[in-house]
Amino acid sequence: MRYVIIGNSYAGLSCAEAIRRFDKTGEVIIMSDEKHRAYARxxxxYxxxxxxxxxxIxxxxxDYYEKNNFTLMIGKKAVSINTVAKKVIVEGSDxxxxxxxxxxxxxxxxxxPIDGFNPDSPxxxxxTKFxxxxxxxxxxxxxxRKEAIVIGGGLIGLKASEGLRALGLHVTIVELLPRVLGLALDEVSGNITAKRLNKNGIDTATGETVTKINLDESGNPTSVVLKSGKELSADxxxxxxxxxxxIGFLEGSGIKIDRGIIVDKTMMTSVKDVYAGGDATVIYDVINKRPNIIAIVPLACEEGRVAGTNMAGVYREYPGGMGLNSVEIYGLPIVTIGLTNPANESQKVYIFQDDNIYRKFVYDGEVLVGAILLGDIAGSGILSAIIRQGLKCLEYKDEFLNGNIYSFVMDSEFEIYNINKGYAVKSYPEDLPEFSRTNWR
Incomplete structure (x- = not known):
């Protein structure tokens, strides 16, 4: 049996490891268009x-690949897939x-589309890559002049800004939404985050966008022009x-695409023997109750693991996932889980705030459907399990607001997976390493 895996990152390697667990002798080939072994994106x-x-990094x-009897093909780009002949067409190779x-x-x-942007400029x-x-x-x-402009105030933009600032540049984040991390945070937590950035030498221009990049004779930036007409220096x-x-390379493959790759509960695509997982895949969003693309590491790991297990002939179903982000901005830890802003008027919001801590919980009836923790993220793993499993816990809201997340587990029984190890969703316990599994009684 020959298994070919396109992608040498979280989903792909989780798939490979699951295959090897159940098939000790099958040929496993992992290919990547990058020239590095697996690194933490x-x-x-950092x-x-x-x-x-x-x-x-x-x-x-x-020796990971050799120990697991994996064949690694780096610097090899898949340009198309012939699902009838069962062939991956590789650029510049057989x-x-x-x-x-x-x-x-x-x-x-x-x-x-930004006038003047040229990705080939040094x-x-x-x-997004190393x-x-x-x-x-x-x-x-x-x-x-040591001036950098970062377009976008989401997770990618914020981490790019931190990195550039560490190199001695003055950084300005230009974000179209009214706050940084606008899709994950609310106004209060967004403002707290922006203040932390400002305090560390990163300016934020929200409600703005770059319309033009002015260039020198070499084609490198000298300044940017914002929607408001303001001009900012830029090196x-x-x-x-x-x-x-x-997913561009999948055109003509017969694999069903709708924004991303469509899969069933076993992570198989619309074409037999072809599976998918990770940031290009549409999965079931357990919070919003609809298909969605949720591009986060823990889910990529889980999707790859379920796919690999099925590819090796052992049946598993993937129940779906939810949005979950964990990031630290200059010593300010932030975790967002599920719905961070109510989706309708029937959902209720409860908030605690002091100088250094912000907690927000979104309830749909008695069920917790989302949370923001900022400054103090203790118990976030427990909250993610509560939200993922749709447990009723409204009676604990005051305890939660005061930071006593552990109060719930004293009266309940459920499994929690360590989100820092990449296991934020409930799964088959035997599929997870022992260190990642904790039973709370």
């Missing part, structure tokens, strides 16, 4: 800050035959607006 800003190196050892295929290509940066780019961070590191050494311009599913 959320940590590329590389710029000097907190991670070329070695420590990699979360798999050098076609790759498969018996079963997993597609985990991740996302590709979304670049809005002083402009995006911020090579992007290396490019910005080199660019920072060549700047004169470096980074677009960190977000990502879209990397």
């Amino acid at each position: 959320p940590l590329i800003s 590389y710029l800050e000097g907190k991670a190196t070329d070695e420590t 990699c979360y798999k050892d050098e 076609d790759l035959d498969y018996d079963k295929l997993f597609i985990g290509p991740g996302g590709t940066p979304f670049i809005p 002083m402009m780019g995006t911020f 090579d992007d961070a290396k490019k910005m590191e080199k660019a920072a050494k060549d700047v004169k 470096i311009v980074v677009v960190g607006v977000g990502v879209r599913p990397n």
